[in-house]
Amino acid sequence: MYQINPEKYEKLRNAILDHDYLHRIQRRIEQLNRVVFHDQISDWKHLRALAEEILIADLVTRHKGEIDGVFFKLREIENSGRDWKSAIDEYASYIHNYYTTPLGALLRKDVLGAFREEVKEEESQGKEKSHRGSNSIQAPPVASAPRSTPQPPRMHS
DSSP states (O other): OOOOOHHHHHHHHHHHHHOHHHHHHHHHHHHHHHHHTTTTOSOTTHHHHHHHHHHHHHHHHHHTTOTHHHHHHHHHHHHTTOOHHHHHHHHHHHHHHHHTSHHHHHHHHHHHHHHHHHHHHHHHTTSOOOTTSSSSOOOOOOOOOOSSOOOOOOOOO
C-alpha cells in the first residue's frame, strides 16, 4: 500500500490550515465525530487529529494529494443546485462515513501509518491512555455470524 512521505504529509497539513474550504471540511468531520463517537471518547482533543487524518487520507487516496480535486468536487455539488455550505457538509459526511468504517480505518492506517504512530507517541507521553488502550477511535466490534446455520422449516404434505 502507498504511504505518503513526510514532506507531502506536512504540505497537506499546511494546506488544510491555509485553505478555508479544507479547514471547514475538517471542522465538519470533527463535528460528525463528536456525534457518532460521543460515548466512546475519553479525550475529546483527539477528534481534531482524527478529522485531519480522515481528510488527508481522502486527499491522498482519491485526489492523489492534490487539493484541487476537493475544490472541483465541491463546485460540482454546488453546480447541481446546492449551496456552498451544503456542498461542504455533503462532502465531509461522505468521507467521514467511508473513513470511519473498518475498511476505511485500515486504509487510513496504511496510508498514514508512520505519522499516526508519531502522533500517538507525542500525545501519550505523560498522559493516561484512553479506556480502549489507544488514542485512535475504533469502530465497534462486528457481531459474528451464528455458529450453525438455522434450517428452514420442513414442509409436511
